[in-house]
Amino acid sequence: MKTCLVVDDSSVIRKVARRILEGFNFRIVEAENGEKALEACRLELPDAVLLDWNMPVMDGYEFLRNLRRMPGGDQPKVVFCTTENDVAHIARALHAGANEYIMKPFDKDIVTAKFQEIGLI
Amino acid sequence: MTPLDFEYLRKLLKERSGLDLTAEKQYLVESRLTPLARKAGLSGIGDLVQKMKTGAAALTIDVVEAMTTNETFFFRDKTPFEHLRETVIPALLQARAARRHLRIWCAAGSTGQEPYSIAMCLKECGPPLTGWRTEIIATDLSNEVLEKSRAGLYSQFEVQRGLPIQLLIKYFKQVGELWQINPDIRAMVQHRQLNLLQDFSHLGVFDVIFCRNVLIYFDQQTKAGVFTRLARQVEVDGFLALGAAETVVGLTDAFKPHPDKRGLYRPNRVSPPSRAAGMPSPRAAAGG
Numbered sequence: 001m002k003t004c005l006v007v008d009d010s011s012v013i014r015k016v017a018r019r020i021l022e023g024f025n026f027r028i029v030e031a032e033n034g035e036k037a038l039e040a041c042r043l044e045l046p047d048a049v050l051l052d053w054n055m056p057v058m059d060g061y062e063f064l065r066n067l068r069r070m071p072g073g074d075q076p077k078v079v080f081c082t083t084e085n086d087v088a089h090i091a092r093a094l095h096a097g098a099n100e101y102i103m104k105p106f107d108k109d110i111v112t113a114k115f116q117e118i119g120l121i
Numbered sequence: 122m123t124p125l126d127f128e129y130l131r132k133l134l135k136e137r138s139g140l141d142l143t144a145e146k147q148y149l150v151e152s153r154l155t156p157l158a159r160k161a162g163l164s165g166i167g168d169l170v171q172k173m174k175t176g177a178a179a180l181t182i183d184v185v186e187a188m189t190t191n192e193t194f195f196f197r198d199k200t201p202f203e204h205l206r207e208t209v210i211p212a213l214l215q216a217r218a219a220r221r222h223l224r225i226w227c228a229a230g231s232t233g234q235e236p237y238s239i240a241m242c243l244k245e246c247g248p249p250l251t252g253w254r255t256e257i258i259a260t261d262l263s264n265e266v267l268e269k270s271r272a273g274l275y276s277q278f279e280v281q282r283g284l285p286i287q288l289l290i291k292y293f294k295q296v297g298e299l300w301q302i303n304p305d306i307r308a309m310v311q312h313r314q315l316n317l318l319q320d321f322s323h324l325g326v327f328d329v330i331f332c333r334n335v336l337i338y339f340d341q342q343t344k345a346g347v348f349t350r351l352a353r354q355v356e357v358d359g360f361l362a363l364g365a366a367e368t369v370v371g372l373t374d375a376f377k378p379h380p381d382k383r384g385l386y387r388p389n390r391v392s393p394p395s396r397a398a399g400m401p402s403p404r405a406a407a408g409g
Binding site for chain 1: 194199277278281282283285286287289290294295
């Protein structure tokens with residue numbers, strides 16, 4: 001069973017993402033900010049990370065930069081999932097090592113398509 | 122909707138578009154035509170049918186368009202585009218090396234996601250196709266969807282279905298809350314209104330025909346007839362791409378399945394297609 005770390009300060013978004021991804025047989029680990037997500041990654045590297053951008057304590061961009069520097073941190077597939085919907089943010093995320101990008105609002109079809117795109121489903 | 126209303130719509134759609142509505146598709150009629158009826162200020166499908174019977178031509182066109190517009194998204198099903206990149210284009214790069222010209226027909230171009238996906242595939246080929254003339258003809262029964270295709274404007278939801286993020290930022294620009302495909306990609310696609318039930322020999326002969334997820338709505342006899350006519354419009358060494366749930370097997374001998382590429386077919390003949398008098402040759406057809 002693959003593991004997906006869902007990182008978002010909104011419990012509603014985490015719940016929606018959990019419901020969608022559990023439908024694809026993912027085991028879900030949740031974190032409410034980048035710092036807690038890094039702690040989770042130190043314990044166990046997930047197969048995938050669904051990552052918000054704007055969060056308190058540590059944002060998604062900083063988390064991703066830190067993750068990619070960790071031993072084995074190049075392995076998880078990272079999908080940004082954010083309201084930052086402009087080209088500059090998307091380009092910055094890809095440069096930092098994101099594999100895909102979901103612009104909120106999203107639905108099940110979009111999450112499915114993006115996870116299929118990077119070979120997670 | 123009464124059984125008589127459904128029967129009227131079933132016959133009309135069959136005649137105008139080839140759409141073969143079986144009884145279990147009644148839900149589809151209700152879900153697509155109820156909003157149309159309300160938009161026209163009518164109480165429901167019963168009133169809509171009554172108005173159509175009085176000869177409301179514009180409303181009838183709207184009904185046909187609403188029923189024949191199908192869901193589409195960029196790089197739908199992925200596999201046909203892998204075939205295009207890995208099998209079709211390499212074969213044609215060799216076979217057309219002398220004339221350096223490719224013609225591709227999207228027979229159900231709809232709102233543009235398929236023809237623009239093909240255009241992006243060709244762009245991504247890079248130098249091997251530099252200096253080649255590439256034409257993509259997108260046809261559809263519905264003028265409304267062709268207008269959307271011409272504009273190349275898509276919502277955030279539409280660009281997120283099937284389109285890899287790298288291609289989004291490479292080939293689209295943001296226009297307010299929408300995304301518009303870049304002019305160079307738009308210019309690769311020509312749009313024509315076309316009913317597949319009618320003669321399409323005037324389009325000329327193609328190297329590749331994409332005819333995906335449209336014939337599934339036709340009955341067997343109509344499908345067979347379309348395949349026979351499609352075979353006349355494809356080069357001897359050309360290709361036909363069908364949808365994942367479609368096949369020519371048992372319907373026609375005009376095409377044969379590619380031995381190891383599911384959904385890809387080759388014409389089953391050795392002589393070039395006959396060209397009707399006055400029909401444009403590939404070289405003379407309008408350029409993009």
